[in-house]
Amino acid sequence: MKTFRNRKFHPHLVRLVRFFRDREPIVLLGLLVVVLAAWGFIELTDEVLEGSTDSIDRWVVLSLRDSADVSDPVGPTWMEEAGRDLTALGGISVMLIAVVSAAGFLAINRAYRTMVVLVVSTLSGMGVSLWMKSLFARPRPDFVPHLSHVYTSSFPSGHSMMAALVYLTLAALIAPVLRHFWLRFYTLAVAVMLTVLVGISRVYMGVHYPTDVLAGWAAGLVWALACWLIARAVKTKRDRTRPEGAEPP
Numbered sequence: 311m312k313t314f315r316n317r318k319f320h321p322h323l324v325r326l327v328r329f330f331r332d333r334e335p336i337v338l339l340g341l342l343v344v345v346l347a348a349w350g351f352i353e354l355t356d357e358v359l360e361g362s363t364d365s366i367d368r369w370v371v372l373s374l375r376d377s378a379d380v381s382d383p384v385g386p387t388w389m390e391e392a393g394r395d396l397t398a399l400g401g402i403s404v405m406l407i408a409v410v411s412a413a414g415f416l417a418i419n420r421a422y423r424t425m426v427v428l429v430v431s432t433l434s435g436m437g438v439s440l441w442m443k444s445l446f447a448r449p450r451p452d453f454v455p456h457l458s459h460v461y462t463s464s465f466p467s468g469h470s471m472m473a474a475l476v477y478l479t480l481a482a483l484i485a486p487v488l489r490h491f492w493l494r495f496y497t498l499a500v501a502v503m504l505t506v507l508v509g510i511s512r513v514y515m516g517v518h519y520p521t522d523v524l525a526g527w528a529a530g531l532v533w534a535l536a537c538w539l540i541a542r543a544v545k546t547k548r549d550r551t552r553p554e555g556a557e558p559p
Contacts, residue, residue: 344535351466351528358448358465358521367519371451374514381455383514390457393514397458400469400508405432405476412480423541424483431537435475438533439468439526454516467518467526473508474530477501482538505530 357363376382383390398404409432416425440462448465462468481501485494509523
């Protein structure tokens with residue numbers, strides 16, 4: 311009788327087992343999140359294109375407005391101003407300031423690879439966001455006045471996608487250098503909080519449907535994690551090929 315060790319398995323199965331065996335748990339978790347988020351984005355896009363989410367989208371947007379006057383958002387006056395402040399955190403201007411500032415900091419510290427990852431992931435994410443908007447060309451909500459100026463189509467939310475991409479990428483770059491677990495947790499929690507607040511503000515402003523925001527979050531998460539996984543794989547490969555005792559560049 312052949313033992314388990316002596317059995318011959320299909321080459322593809324062997325490569326798959328080796329792939330997972332050689333990866334760290336954090337990388338496997340990242341791959342799982344990428345797959346789940348990508349699947350969620352595809353499923354949500356399919357529902358939106360079929361019009362299955364129209365009623366719930368409309369209801370959520372209207373629930374954030376005064377029933378007697380849809381031009382008036384719910385809550386006190388200061389909430390409208392706060393909504394504008396929060397939505398600006400996902401705007402192109404703020405995103406570019408954050409990325410350029412972080413890139414300058416990394417360049418001064420000679421962390422050039424990390425800087426390249428940040429810049430490439432951000433600029434490519436912006437391009438993908440604009441491409442998807444032109445591809446789907448979903449009209450903005452037209453049954454409530456917009457409280458923020460808009461220039462592109464609705465799906466997916468560019469502010470939500472870029473907030474997820476930039477803030478989560480920055481948190482992923484910062485967290486590993488922090489020594490304490492709770493500092494890393496706090497950094498990631500702040501990034502998630504900012505991403506969520508930006509998305510909610512877009513619906514509150516009446517410029518996006520909630521499904522636009524969900525799609526933006528999913529797309530931003532996938533893009534950020536994919537860039538991080540690629541950068542990590544390149545770094546791991548270079549570390550393995552570096553001569554023993556050599557200092558990293």
